[in-house]
Amino acid sequence: AAGVIQSPRHLIKEKRETATLKCYPIPRHDTVYWYQQGPGQDPQFLISFYEKMQSDKGSIPDRFSAQQFSDYHSELNMSSLELGDSALYFCASSTDAAESGYTFGSGTRLTVV
Amino acid sequence: GQNIDQPTEMTATEGAIVQINCTYQTSGFNGLFWYQQHAGEAPTFLSYNVLDGLEEKGRFSSFLSRSKGYSYLLLKELQMKDSASYLCAVRDTGGFKTIFGAGTRLFVKA
Numbered sequence: 001a002a003g004v005i006q007s008p009r010h011l012i013k014e015k016r017e018t019a020t021l022k023c024y025p026i027p028r029h030d031t032v033y034w035y036q037q038g039p040g041q042d043p044q045f046l047i048s049f050y051e052k053m054q055s056d057k058g059s060i061p062d063r064f065s066a067q068q069f070s071d072y073h074s075e076l077n078m079s080s081l082e083l084g085d086s087a088l089y090f091c092a093s094s095t096d097a098a099e100s101g102y103t104f105g106s107g108t109r110l111t112v113v
Numbered sequence: 114g115q116n117i118d119q120p121t122e123m124t125a126t127e128g129a130i131v132q133i134n135c136t137y138q139t140s141g142f143n144g145l146f147w148y149q150q151h152a153g154e155a156p157t158f159l160s161y162n163v164l165d166g167l168e169e170k171g172r173f174s175s176f177l178s179r180s181k182g183y184s185y186l187l188l189k190e191l192q193m194k195d196s197a198s199y200l201c202a203v204r205d206t207g208g209f210k211t212i213f214g215a216g217t218r219l220f221v222k223a
Contacts, residue, residue: 033211042200042215043156056210090155101146101158102211 002026004105006091012111013081021076021108023091031055032074033102034066035090043090049074081112115139117214119201124220125191133186133199133217141206147175147186148200150216156200160186188219196221 005024013019025032031050035043036059045058049068060066063081068074078085088109092102116138125131137145144163148156162168162177162184174187186199198216205212 035213042213045210045212048210056205058210088153099144099161099163101148101161102156103158104155106155 006105019078023074025093029093033092037088119214119217122218135184135201143204146202150198
């Protein structure tokens, strides 16, 4: 079965650089979520999209932005990177059926040096 | 505010039963989830409760009491591969945001 695809798997950037993370949800999943997980931390909700419109916003810094495109893939754009942005970034998708939970991608590990 | 509490770590023996508790205080409630996460990997969905009571799924069961803001995940016949973090998560009203607890790291020993 198709899963949530994230790219790249690993990314190394220098401080003040920009990064773009991509997410391809499961076909027919209408909602995409972005989470940030630091080492030993719980996943922190950043932002979500429902049918290509932003549906909810969490602790996403102003330096970050995201969008969902017509083909339902989503991109998380991160600018002026800081050392503290180093984390695993997960994308997840779901349907309207709450009982199915989220399906997470394998994540992008971002290291800022 | 949003607050989800779980024990930080638990240790149990292979073949035994373990119960991981979760208490929550959230502004909205539209269901409670349990996820399993192995180190460096993505969380995987285990269970969902929206009504009070017990949901059983193989070796795993999850219980919810909405009036008490309480849930537990019960793992039976523990296996070494069950060593992982178990995340309790509450879905907000409206359904677009799920708040995760810090997770309980379970160690299964032989």
